[in-house]
Amino acid sequence: MIQVYPKAADMKKRLLQMKRSLLFLFFLLLFGLLAALAGCSGSPPPPPDPMEPYYPAFHKESLPADFDFDSTPRYNLQLKIDPEKRLVFGKQRVHFRNLSGRLLRDIYVRQYPNLPQLGGLMKLTAVRTLPDGFAVGFAPELENSAARITLIDDLEPNADLDLEIDFEILAPQKEGYVLFGESEGILSLPYAYPMLARQTGDPVSPWRLEIPPVFADIAITDLAFYSVTVTLPEDYLIITSGVEITHTAASDPGWKTHQFVTGPAREWTMVLSKDLQEVSRTVDGNLVNSHYLSRDELAGESALAYSAAVLRTYDRLFSPYPFTELDITEAPTRYLGMEYPKLNYIGLDTYRSAANTQEYLIAHEISHQWWYALVGSDPYRYPWLDEGLAEHSSLLYMETLYGPEAADRIRTQRWEIPVQWAKKHGYDTPVGQEVTAFNSTNYELMVYAKSALFFDSLYQAMGREAYLKVLQAFIDRYRFKTPTPDDFLAIVQEVGGIDPTPMYEEWILGKSGPQGNGR
Numbered sequence: 001m002i003q004v005y006p007k008a009a010d011m012k013k014r015l016l017q018m019k020r021s022l023l024f025l026f027f028l029l030l031f032g033l034l035a036a037l038a039g040c041s042g043s044p045p046p047p048p049d050p051m052e053p054y055y056p057a058f059h060k061e062s063l064p065a066d067f068d069f070d071s072t073p074r075y076n077l078q079l080k081i082d083p084e085k086r087l088v089f090g091k092q093r094v095h096f097r098n099l100s101g102r103l104l105r106d107i108y109v110r111q112y113p114n115l116p117q118l119g120g121l122m123k124l125t126a127v128r129t130l131p132d133g134f135a136v137g138f139a140p141e142l143e144n145s146a147a148r149i150t151l152i153d154d155l156e157p158n159a160d161l162d163l164e165i166d167f168e169i170l171a172p173q174k175e176g177y178v179l180f181g182e183s184e185g186i187l188s189l190p191y192a193y194p195m196l197a198r199q200t201g202d203p204v205s206p207w208r209l210e211i212p213p214v215f216a217d218i219a220i221t222d223l224a225f226y227s228v229t230v231t232l233p234e235d236y237l238i239i240t241s242g243v244e245i246t247h248t249a250a251s252d253p254g255w256k257t258h259q260f261v262t263g264p265a266r267e268w269t270m271v272l273s274k275d276l277q278e279v280s281r282t283v284d285g286n287l288v289n290s291h292y293l294s295r296d297e298l299a300g301e302s303a304l305a306y307s308a309a310v311l312r313t314y315d316r317l318f319s320p321y322p323f324t325e326l327d328i329t330e331a332p333t334r335y336l337g338m339e340y341p342k343l344n345y346i347g348l349d350t351y352r353s354a355a356n357t358q359e360y361l362i363a364h365e366i367s368h369q370w371w372y373a374l375v376g377s378d379p380y381r382y383p384w385l386d387e388g389l390a391e392h393s394s395l396l397y398m399e400t401l402y403g404p405e406a407a408d409r410i411r412t413q414r415w416e417i418p419v420q421w422a423k424k425h426g427y428d429t430p431v432g433q434e435v436t437a438f439n440s441t442n443y444e445l446m447v448y449a450k451s452a453l454f455f456d457s458l459y460q461a462m463g464r465e466a467y468l469k470v471l472q473a474f475i476d477r478y479r480f481k482t483p484t485p486d487d488f489l490a491i492v493q494e495v496g497g498i499d500p501t502p503m504y505e506e507w508i509l510g511k512s513g514p515q516g517n518g519r
């Protein structure tokens, strides 16, 4: 293009245009100034909502009005996972508040993968305080199921601390029941980060530091929010306790980085596989995903149908589901399941030889989204509370769909006959004890079956309507909190209008249930 000098007439025209532009600019500035003044004289803009980044994963109306975000820990995890080698390299930033009511020098994080029942290898490689990046000491404790981090300075009561922890994990490859590690092409990675031990609020013993027995649930944690990035080979599917926000190509060719957030969650869990497929559907506005191995496609589709029915039933019987997505996945936990926030493991035997138990197992596990994820539980001190509620919720689901005969079959076959067997063979013991009071033979018999008979005795004494009101009130009062059995009994008395003490003494505190096998 050739540039020529403008003629005089063009110059005039340009001057006029310039004048107009200046006038326009003047008015623009005037309006801006007026708008700014109006802003100053009115109320200041609201502070940004610190929970905003997590809303994709949960419904904010599920939080109680008194929810204390500031004292809820926040995790930021950056993980690189090599699934072929079953290796996890992690950098974790965790923000938390000293709730002990005293000065704290020692902070505890759990290294659960080192438990013999999980069979992994987890080690911390560096711990720093933030923002200064100051390296602090750490040492294994509790048979290497925890690390004690010793600060340079005491942490004042109610003061916040940010720690940065580098860590590595090697997950095992195993046969049979596998909760942690790889089996049948599914790499299961719960507990795969340094989880803060649960704080007690008790200055004498500020941390929960029990070692879980082999037959019991593992994690004792506090509710937290998670923001997690995971880098892994792009041909792997990853299923987590969070909702995926984005994924991008990683710097390594053929690898991908996924970003997730959770709602208020008791823990973070992941499952990785090259072989898992996914089918989804929407239930009452929430996305339900079923993941299954290709060879189990039909059972994977039935699992989705059952999950949808279960979710809708509990939504209506109890309270709206708190998260925006629900996942179930075929898992190498044989005929058993396991609950994590938003994500439920359904044992692969129920996709194959034990297909007749799949629906009940799904009903049990998904109910834990209410009795564990929403209303917190203490798997060490009161394992019966959430397991009994989960068992009895499954009865409510079956009764709602298939009628009273289906409920009767559950009472008899799943609870009464096993409890009678336990009595006859010397395995009966009070249900209301901490987890160490049981063994691998009677744990489920007592903590699941006999505990379920306690809830069933309340259900039958109160009737369906009053019993559901009790459960709804229990959820309403304790959502995203962790109540005790006494809190539950108080609600039975207050809302259910009956005194639960005699039934509680018979089924939970007593060595035997009522004579003559009361229903």
Ligand SMILES: [Zn+2]
Residues within 6 Å of the ligand: 364, 365, 368, 386, 387, 390
């Ligand atoms: Zn359970």
